[in-house]
Amino acid sequence: MSSIARLSALGAYVPERILTNTDLEKMVDTNDEWIVQRTGIRERRISAEEEFTSHLCIRAVEDLARSYEGTLEDVELILVATTTPDYPFPSVACRVQDHFGLKQAGAVDLNATCAGFTYGLHLANGLISSGLHRKVLVIAGETLTKVTDYTDRSTCILFGDGAGAALVEADPADPGFLAATLGSDGSGGRHVYRAGMAAALDGTVLEGNGKIVQNGREVYKWAVRTVPDGISRLLQAGGLSLHELDWFVPHSANLKMIDSITEKTGIPAERTLTSAEYYGNTSAASIPLSLKLARQEGKLKRGDHLVLFGFGAGLTYAGLLLKWGIDN
Known part of the structure; x- marks a missing residue:
């Protein structure tokens, strides 16, 4: 479709x-x-x-x-x-x-x-x-x-x-959604969670008393392995080369993690949009905050090609290849 x-x-x-x-x-x-x-x-x-x-x-x-x-x-x-x-x-x-x-x-x-x-x-x-x-x-x-x-x-x-x-x-005359990739690995759920009523997950006792618990090392390894593969699939599905990609907008979990992802993919740091430096990890909100900051700085122009890539607890991810459809 x-x-x-x-x-x-x-x-x-x-x-x-x-x-x-x-x-x-x-x-x-x-x-x-x-x-x-x-x-x-x-x-x-x-x-x-x-x-x-x-x-x-x-x-x-x-x-x-x-x-x-x-x-x-x-x-x-x-x-x-x-x-x-x-x-x-x-x-x-x-x-x-x-x-x-x-x-x-x-x-x-x-x-x-x-x-x-x-x-x-x-x-x-x-x-x-x-x-x-x-x-x-x-x-x-x-x-x-x-x-x-x-x-x-x-x-x-x-x-x-x-x-x-x-x-x-x-907007049939100017659609902006070019490709998508989704995936999950529920076996990694124990690496980042917030425990509610459940007392255990696959035999692992859940602690934290309703607060966030994270095994940062394991989440880091999964993201650095998963996100570059997803970017490659998106570009292939959208018929774009890496050089034709204007902006990469990942979930701003940790800027050192993003550095590892961009190094592995070959995406230049200057074409990566983030929000973590002054807003921290805002989970689902991090990508729109990155886009807002980029608009304020005049970086985005209509027709630009962007990869948005969210990833996190679940473990789950979703990446989109978009053509920017907003005039500044």
């Missing part, structure tokens, strides 16, 4: 409070030099005590609406990618729907962790290209700092809060 959809608008939001590496030095046994050398992260944003994922998502959609020339009143479906919803239910998507009064819009949350935004775009493209819908709002929002263990020096240095929003709509 050929795509008839394109990404037509983008917005993002991060909370006001900044948590620097120097701040973390006062909380846990770490230091700025150690954090930067291993992750590339210098700052991250922290949601206020009464600020939750739905609030961040609403702000991201408001930012999108300010630059979008059309209307959101005809949005038919809201997809929110998050692992940190305000409540188990109602969904964050329904909170967003209510705030904007989109009475004809369906609303559902999806959980693909750090690949959530790319999964959401992929689903939106499929629903539009099949003829079921014409306009879908895809949002990714996380308040990871609310589930971060600030006594664990290996994980608390990583995570931040933020949200991004994108509009995907039918």
